[in-house]
Amino acid sequence: MADMIIKNAYILTMDPSVGDIENGVVVIENGMIKEIGTSTQCSAEKVIDAKGSVLMPGLINTHCHAGMTIFRGYADDMQLQDWLENHIWPAEAQLTDEDIYAGTRLACLEMIRSGTIAFADMYIHENKVAQAVDEAGIRAALSYGMIDFGDKEKADKELKEGSAFVKEWNGKADGRIDTMYGPHAPNTCSRDFLIRVKEQAVKDNVKIHIHVLETEAELNYMKENFGMCSIHFLKDIDFWGPDILAAHCVWLSDGDIKILAEYGVNISHNPNSNMKLASGICPVSKLLDNGANVCIGTDGCASNNNLDMFEEMRMAALLQKVSTMDPTVLPARKVLEMATINGAKALGIKSGMLKEGYNADMIIVDMNKAHLTPVYDVASHLVYAASGKDVETTIVNGKVLMEEGKVLSLDEQEVIDIAIQRSKDLILKINN
Numbered sequence: 001m002a003d004m005i006i007k008n009a010y011i012l013t014m015d016p017s018v019g020d021i022e023n024g025v026v027v028i029e030n031g032m033i034k035e036i037g038t039s040t041q042c043s044a045e046k047v048i049d050a051k052g053s054v055l056m057p058g059l060i061n062t063h064c065h066a067g068m069t070i071f072r073g074y075a076d077d078m079q080l081q082d083w084l085e086n087h088i089w090p091a092e093a094q095l096t097d098e099d100i101y102a103g104t105r106l107a108c109l110e111m112i113r114s115g116t117i118a119f120a121d122m123y124i125h126e127n128k129v130a131q132a133v134d135e136a137g138i139r140a141a142l143s144y145g146m147i148d149f150g151d152k153e154k155a156d157k158e159l160k161e162g163s164a165f166v167k168e169w170n171g172k173a174d175g176r177i178d179t180m181y182g183p184h185a186p187n188t189c190s191r192d193f194l195i196r197v198k199e200q201a202v203k204d205n206v207k208i209h210i211h212v213l214e215t216e217a218e219l220n221y222m223k224e225n226f227g228m229c230s231i232h233f234l235k236d237i238d239f240w241g242p243d244i245l246a247a248h249c250v251w252l253s254d255g256d257i258k259i260l261a262e263y264g265v266n267i268s269h270n271p272n273s274n275m276k277l278a279s280g281i282c283p284v285s286k287l288l289d290n291g292a293n294v295c296i297g298t299d300g301c302a303s304n305n306n307l308d309m310f311e312e313m314r315m316a317a318l319l320q321k322v323s324t325m326d327p328t329v330l331p332a333r334k335v336l337e338m339a340t341i342n343g344a345k346a347l348g349i350k351s352g353m354l355k356e357g358y359n360a361d362m363i364i365v366d367m368n369k370a371h372l373t374p375v376y377d378v379a380s381h382l383v384y385a386a387s388g389k390d391v392e393t394t395i396v397n398g399k400v401l402m403e404e405g406k407v408l409s410l411d412e413q414e415v416i417d418i419a420i421q422r423s424k425d426l427i428l429k430i431n432n
């Protein structure tokens with residue numbers, strides 16, 4: 001007796017050896033995909049009739065600061081440095097465990113609702129982020145964000161906290177949580193600190209999540225202080241490898257692109273954040289042409305300002321087309337791969353495809369809508385017409401977190417009400 005069967009689905013397997021399956025069936029057992037095809041002999045505790053809707057791998061958000069939902073719309077329309085130094089960092093100094101817990105539950109609610117089944121996070125009070133993830137039922141690669149600004153004492157304190165988090169939470173929440181080290185960026189972390197972090201991550205056999213070359217300001221800072229850009233600087237300290245998840249990677253030379261591809265680095269492209277902060281345009285098409293693994297992230301809600309990965313896919317496609325003046329770049333299926341298969345590779349999880357033996361991490365998208373009619377090509381609608389609001393069912397690790405638009409793993413109104421209350425208290429503290 002299997003746990004669950006989903007039937008009558010148009011299945012986007014994302015598996016290149018299978019393609020799409022019309023009127024498909026998926027059998028789920030112990031959190032994994034047991035069977036996929038057009039029929040099954042199995043019976044199950046629970047049967048979901050997809051009624052012709054699209055069943056696809058859930059989306060994977062590979063760069064987020066989930067707790068920052070508490071700052072959604074708090075500081076818009078400014079440059080990154082001003083935004084961080086004069087608004088966000090002073091506000092973050094006021095954040096408590098309960099603020100981050102409330103903000104992360106709100107982020108998990110938003111992600112479950114909009115079809116994200118896993119996300120990569122780098123933030124503070126990360127224990128509370130992990131607790132919220134555990135309760136919400138979503139999958140996540142979590143890191144405590146670390147900055148030392150060359151201060152040895154702060155470096156020791158940050159690495160101690162980052163290391164304790166890595167060990168306490170790795171593999172927890174039924175295996176849905178992986179931990180990483182999160183050195184913030186090459187211009188906020190010293191050379192020695194980055195070397196120590198890399199050594200520790202290799203020793204602990206975990207990955208590293210870092211911001212790289214988001215802005216031209218970082219590029220200029222690195223050239224002035226080290227005589228080279230961040231990519232060559234990190235290459236010089238043997239930092240690069242397939243264990244690295246590098247967010248943004250906007251200001252790259254053709255030589256940098258070759259290095260990132262050669263070392264198997266995972267690049268998280270965050271189009272909305274890069275456009276909103278006027279950071280620049282990541283050369284996604286060139287990175288892909290060089291064989292680099294490019295995935296997609298939203299960044300935090302204070303620089304996006306939502307966590308809708310369908311919107312992020314669409315922005316990635318359109319931004320690349322207009323910036324290269326070539327409408328053929330980043331076709332819909334390629335963008336879908338970035339948000340599923342490439343994201344899973346970046347996080348090292350067996351998700352991103354609907355295939356026997358893979359995690360049962362999937363979503364059902366209701367296409368019976370005016371704005372999704374008629375359907376000539378399902379992939380086209382998923383990237384160019386759909387949004388997270390069209391997701392009706394979200395399944396992670398074989399558990400139904402949302403069914404027919406009703407979230408089951410969180411009390412939606414309670415999560416929203418608490419986040420509102422916390423934001424009011426926070427603003428009072430910040431303004432006093």
Ligand SMILES: N[C@@H](CCSC[C@H]1O[C@@H](n2cnc3c(=O)[nH]cnc32)[C@H](O)[C@@H]1O)C(=O)O
Pocket residue numbers: 065080084088089092122123124144145146147158184211214273299300303
């Ligand atoms: N322990 C560190 C906290 C780092 S958490 C990750 C940091 O990244 C910041 N952040 C959020 N979005 C971005 C971005 O787009 N670029 C760079 N930093 C960001 C976020 O506000 C947070 O301060 C400290 O001592 O400040």
Ligand SMILES: [Zn+2]
Pocket residue numbers: 063064065211247299300
């Ligand atoms: Zn970020």
